[in-house]
Amino acid sequence: MTIDGIAAGGDGVGRVDGMAVFVPRTAPGDVAQVAYAVHARHGRGRMLQLLEASPQRVAPRCHHYDTDRCGGCQLQHLDTATQRRARQQIVQDTLRRVGRREIALPPITADLEWHYRGRLTLALRRKGSGWIGGLHPHDDAQRVFALETCEIAHPLLVETWHTVRSLITDRRLPLPDGDALRMSLRLEEETAATPDAPRHIVIVVQGGAVWPAREAWTARLHELAPQVRGVWWEREDGRREGQADNTVADPVAAESLPDASEALAFAQVNARVADALRAHVFAAVMQFDPRRVVDGYAGTGLLTEQLAREGRDVVAVEADTVGARHATERLQAAGADVARRARVVCDLMEQALPQLTAAAHTPDVVVLNPPRRGVDARVTAWLEDAVMREARGVVYVSCDPATLARDLSRLPSWDIVSVQCFDMFPQTAHVETVCVLQRSEGREGEAA
Incomplete structure (x- = not known):
C-alpha cells in the first residue's frame, strides 16, 4: 500500500480498490505491507513492514514512541514541514467535507517543536505493592507503560516526575486507595517574572476515597522537590483538598492556589x-x-x-x-x-x-x-x-x-x-x- 496523506487523528491514509485504509505511524509516500480489517466503508490497518520509506519520514526523537507505541504523540515520525502541512490540510479538508465550506490552505502560527508542554498528565496503575505511572500505547488504551521521559514536556515537569516516581514506590507513604489514579503536573509559568527566575510546579492527584498519608506524602515531596508549590487531591466524589508549600521563598496561602479543576481545565498547554x-x-x-x-x-x-x-x-x-x-x-x-x-x-x-x-x-x-x-x-x-x-x-x-x-x-x-x-x-x-x-x-x- 502507498500512503497518500494524513487523516484527522494522525493516521496515514492509503487505498485498496478505492476504499480508504487508515494506518497509524505511516508517512505520505511510504510504501508498506499492511494488514487491515474492513469497518463499514473504510479499513483500519497496521504496518507489518516498511518497504520504501518516504523522504518525509524521520527518526522519532523519543524512544517511547516506537518502543512503547506511546499514544501521546502521533506524528514524531514526520519532519516539521510535513507535520504542519498535515494539520493545515486536516482543517481545510474537514471544513470542505463536513462544513461544505471551501477555503484556501489556512496559515499556521508555530513556535517551539519540543519541550513546549506546560502540563503533563499521567495514568497511575497499582502494580504489586507499588504503582506504575505513564501513558497509554496508541493501540491499547487499557495498558500503561512506565514513563521515563517526554520530549514535548518542559524539562522541569520531567525532572519533577522522576522525583514523584521514586516516591510512589515508597510503601511507607501510600497514595490514595484504589487501583487507578490520574496525576497532573502543571508548570506555573506566571511565577517566572524573568527567564532566570525559579519556576514552580502544581500537582493534582485525582481518584480514591481516602488518603491517610496525604500530608506526609506532600511534605516528603516538598523536601525532595522544592519546585513543587502545592499538591492537590481531587477525591472520586469531586471534593478537593490542597496543601501549599510554605518553604518556598515566596509562600502562597493554600486558598490562593488554583484548585483541581482550575489546574486541569484552564492551563494552556503551550x-x-x-x-x-x-x-x-x-x-x-x-x-x-x-x-x-x-x-x-x-x-x-x-x-x-x-x-x-x-x-x-x-x-x-x-x-x-x-x-x-x-x-x-x-x-x-x-x-x-x-x-x-x-x-x-x-x-x-x-x-x-x-x-x-x-x-x-x-x-x-x-x-x-x-x-x-x-x-x-x-x-x-x-x-x-x-x-x-x-x-x-x-x-x-x-x-x-x-x-x-x-x-x-x-x-x-x-x-x-x-x-x-x-x-x-x-x-x-x-x-x-x-x-x-x-x-x-x-x-x-x-x-x-
Whole structure:
C-alpha cells in the first residue's frame, strides 16, 4: 500500500480498490505491507513492514514512541514541514467535507517543536505493592507503560516526575486507595517574572476515597522537590483538598492556589502559542469595532477583561464555577470601570441565551471557545435567529476541526472571513483553529 496523506487523528491514509485504509505511524509516500480489517466503508490497518520509506519520514526523537507505541504523540515520525502541512490540510479538508465550506490552505502560527508542554498528565496503575505511572500505547488504551521521559514536556515537569516516581514506590507513604489514579503536573509559568527566575510546579492527584498519608506524602515531596508549590487531591466524589508549600521563598496561602479543576481545565498547554492565539482573537474581535461582545466559554475572563479595558461592554459566559469565580475576581481587581463594563454569567452557553439578547442589547460580536464537542445546536440556531440580525461578527476558537465544521454547516447566514491555525501541539495531530465569520450580504434577518 502507498500512503497518500494524513487523516484527522494522525493516521496515514492509503487505498485498496478505492476504499480508504487508515494506518497509524505511516508517512505520505511510504510504501508498506499492511494488514487491515474492513469497518463499514473504510479499513483500519497496521504496518507489518516498511518497504520504501518516504523522504518525509524521520527518526522519532523519543524512544517511547516506537518502543512503547506511546499514544501521546502521533506524528514524531514526520519532519516539521510535513507535520504542519498535515494539520493545515486536516482543517481545510474537514471544513470542505463536513462544513461544505471551501477555503484556501489556512496559515499556521508555530513556535517551539519540543519541550513546549506546560502540563503533563499521567495514568497511575497499582502494580504489586507499588504503582506504575505513564501513558497509554496508541493501540491499547487499557495498558500503561512506565514513563521515563517526554520530549514535548518542559524539562522541569520531567525532572519533577522522576522525583514523584521514586516516591510512589515508597510503601511507607501510600497514595490514595484504589487501583487507578490520574496525576497532573502543571508548570506555573506566571511565577517566572524573568527567564532566570525559579519556576514552580502544581500537582493534582485525582481518584480514591481516602488518603491517610496525604500530608506526609506532600511534605516528603516538598523536601525532595522544592519546585513543587502545592499538591492537590481531587477525591472520586469531586471534593478537593490542597496543601501549599510554605518553604518556598515566596509562600502562597493554600486558598490562593488554583484548585483541581482550575489546574486541569484552564492551563494552556503551550504558553507561547497561546499568547499568539489570544492576541489574534482580540484583534479579530476589534476589527468589527464592537460596542457589545458576548464572550462565550470565557474561562477565567482574560479576553473579557481585555475588551472591557478597551471600553467595550462584555458578557462573559462560563459554566465552570471555578472559572466563573476567577473571571469575576479578575474583573473586580481590574478596577471599577472595567467591572462596570463586564459581567459574568455562570451557566451553560445554551442556557444563558435568553439573557444575552434581553433589553434589546444584542451583541455586535460573539466569541465562541467551546470544548472539543463544539457548541450546542441551540447556540447556532440563536446566531441564525432574527433576534441576532444586528450582530456583525463571530469569532470561533476550535480545538476540533470536525465539530467546527459541523457547527459552520449550521450557520448558512454567515460567511468565513478568515481561518488561522495555531500549532499548539507539535508532534501530534491536534490543531487549534480560529475562524472569523461575518453576516452574509443580503441575509440579515432572513434566518429562521
